[in-house]
Amino acid sequence: MIGQLLALGGAVLILFSALGIVRFDDVFAQMHFLTKASTLGVVLVLGGAALVMERANDWSSLLLAAFLQLLTSPVAANLIGRSTYLTRVRPIQGSTTTPVE
Amino acid sequence: MTVVTMLVLAAAAAAYLVRLVRGPGLSERVIALDGLIVVGISAVAVHAMSTGQGAFLPVLVVITLVGFVATAAAARFIERTDGVDQRPGDAR
Numbered sequence: 001m002i003g004q005l006l007a008l009g010g011a012v013l014i015l016f017s018a019l020g021i022v023r024f025d026d027v028f029a030q031m032h033f034l035t036k037a038s039t040l041g042v043v044l045v046l047g048g049a050a051l052v053m054e055r056a057n058d059w060s061s062l063l064l065a066a067f068l069q070l071l072t073s074p075v076a077a078n079l080i081g082r083s084t085y086l087t088r089v090r091p092i093q094g095s096t097t098t099p100v101e
Numbered sequence: 102m103t104v105v106t107m108l109v110l111a112a113a114a115a116a117y118l119v120r121l122v123r124g125p126g127l128s129e130r131v132i133a134l135d136g137l138i139v140v141g142i143s144a145v146a147v148h149a150m151s152t153g154q155g156a157f158l159p160v161l162v163v164i165t166l167v168g169f170v171a172t173a174a175a176a177r178f179i180e181r182t183d184g185v186d187q188r189p190g191d192a193r
Contacts, residue, residue, distance in 0.1 A: 004102045007147055011109040014143060018116035018136060027128045030120075034132050038139050045143040046161070049150040058155030062146060065161035069142070072169035076135065079176035084128040086180055 003051035010044030013037050027084050035077040042069055103151040107144065114140045127182065131175045138168040 020033035046066035050059040114137060121133035142161050149155055 003150060004106070007143075007150060008102060008106045008109070011106045011113070011143060011147070014136075014139060015109050015113040015116070018113035018120075018140075021120050021132060021136060022116045027126065027132070030129065030132050034135055038136060042139050042143055045146050049146040052150045053153075053155055053158075055155060058149070058158050061155070061158035061162060065142065065146075065158075065165050068162060068165045068169075069139075072165065076169055076172040076176075079173050080128055080131055080179070083176040083179040084126075087182070 003048040006048030006051065007045045010041040010046075010048065013041030013044065017041060028081060031077045031081055035074055039069060039073045042066070103147060106147050110140055110144050110147070127175075127179050131172060131179070134175075135168065135172055138164065 014037070017033040017037035020037065021030045024030050024033070043066045046062045046069070050062040050066070053059045053062065117133045117136040117140065121130055121137070124130055142164055145157055145161055145164075149158055
């Protein structure tokens with residue numbers, strides 16, 4: 001039961017992240033939603049499923065997937081942000097940024 | 102409960118698809134694809150939780166790693182282009 005509740009909460013967080021990505025037009029603002037809300041959401045879903053599954057083979061796969069997601073998601077967003085910045089796309093609304101390189 | 106979770110995930114996938122279609126740049130589309138990968142991982146996990154069948158769970162690890170490699174490669178590709186999503190025949 002608690003695993004299902006955690007999964008539902010994680011799905012709601014993923015929905016919030018998707019709404020934020022639709023709502024904002026700035027790439028650098030969208031990356032906040034992809035890295036923060038969506039990563040926490042998928043970790044909650046996988047953790048909730050790991051609480052429900054009984055065989056060790058199942059929940060260890062889920063925990064490994066959650067760990068890898070936690071590890072790779074910030075790096076991926078950083079790569080996208082860096083390459084977007086290098087193509088001379090700048091954040092909207094004149095926020096103060098430091099030059100790359 | 103499982104049905105509600107799946108419906109929420111479907112709504113999230115629809116929202117990511119809107120951003121994937123609307124663009125306008127390459128970075129937005131890559132971000133939307135990354136979000137769709139997250140939705141897919143969650144859907145597989147929720148389905149395994151509701152049925153108790155864990156046969157597909159190692160796939161989640163593979164999808165996570167492949168998604169990261171795809172995003173890294175796309176980021177390198179964005180650096181080479183000028184960030185504008187161009188199709189053959191587009192006048193720029």
